[in-house]
Amino acid sequence: MTALARTLTDTDDDHLSLADFNRISALIGSEVGIRLPPAKRLMVEGRLRKRVRTLKLANLGAYGDYLFRKGGLDSELPFLINAVTTNKTDFFREPEHFEIIEKLLLPELISRRERNPLIKVWSAASSTGAEAYTTAMVLADQAAQRRDFRFAVLGTDISTDVLEQGRTGVYPAELIAPVPPGMQSRYLMFARRQGNRPEVRIVPELRRLVQFQRLNLMAENYGIDRDVDIIFLRNVLIYFDKVDQAKVITRLVGHLRPGGYLLLGHSESMIGTSITMRQIAPAVFQKI
Known part of the structure; x- marks a missing residue:
């Protein structure tokens, strides 16, 4: 048996059982729409080991017991979501x-x-x-030059x-x-x-113009204003299946004012939706 195969057996106490991984995968899929195929099992385990230490559990097997057999799932779910969601962003x-x-x-x-x-x-x-504050920097510069509009930026995430980091606005230097020197100084x-x-x-002064709140893109109702001018949804749809992509885009477009704009990641497209929008x-x- 190879070393990799050995780490994936159900009898190794340092790993999730296959049954527990499958339950976590199904749970994350239904709760937040993110797919966790078997190839992600080692990645998920690596991220959950910090929770094992925080909860002072013996190993990942004990973590699975805590979630699914000892009644810990309800209280642990937000931390589980935090651990397994990918949060790649840059200014x-x-x-x-x-x-x-x-x-334009x-x-x-x-x-x-x-x-x-x-x-x-x-x-x-x-x-x-980072995306929300980048937008705020660009708009703040334009507002100072033009003096003919005001702006507000909302950032939402499941994690x-x-x-919390967005609210504090503190980042490694x-x-x-990528932030232009002039904007860095301002x-x-x-x-x-x-x-x-x-x-x-x-x-x-900029933090006051950017608000953050928790929102699950898989929720049926978002509780967000329906006269938004610009929505960013970049590099997120790649984690959803086609059905969920269409549902999320449909809901988001419902919060745009007529003539508003939706910005996706360059690797994404509108394929799979029935929304009529002008590129x-x-x-x-x-x-439209």
């Missing part, structure tokens, strides 16, 4: 989208609205908030851990490398004394 990720917002979407949205409109932007899978605070891992913080740029769609 100015896919920068073409922010150029399009500045040069924002002027068009303002031209169709009343004087000094409130432009609403929703980062629908915000992770730690309570990343939402290496993550802000919107970031650098500690006078840096520790072993330097950090920066979003300035309070105006790569991965940028307008509600």
Whole structure:
């Protein structure tokens, strides 16, 4: 038996049983729409070992018992979701989208609205908030130049851990490398004394314009305003199956005002949905 095969047996106490992994996979699929195929088993186990230590359990087998045979699932579910969800994000990720917002979407949205409109932007899978704060930086620069609109940014995510980081607005200094120097000076605070891992913080003036709340994209109702101007849903649909992709997009589009925009990741598309939207740029769609 190979070493890999040995680690995947049900008799190894350092791993989830196949039955428990399958139950976790089904649970995460139904709760948040993320697929966890057998190839993800070792990854899931690696992420859950921190929870095993936090709960002072003996091993992953004991964690499975705690979830499914000792009544711990209800209280543990938010932590389980935090552990297994992927939270990849960067400042100015896919920068073409922010150029399009500045040069095309924002002027068009303002031209169709009343004087000094409130432009609403929703980062629908915000992770730690880099996308939401990038958007806020771009809009704040434009608001200072144009002086003819206001804006508010909402970031939502299923993970309570990343939402808390978004609210505090503190990031490792290496993550802000893509932020242009001028924006760094305007919107970031650098500690006078840096520790072993330097950090920066979003300035309070910008943090006040960005709100964060927990939201499950698999929920039937989102409880979000239905006059949003721009929605980001980038690099999320790849984790859902086709049926759930269509449901999520349908619900999101229902929260866009007529003429509003949906921005997907460049690796994603509108295939699998029945929503009629006008594509105006790569991965940028307008509600008709």
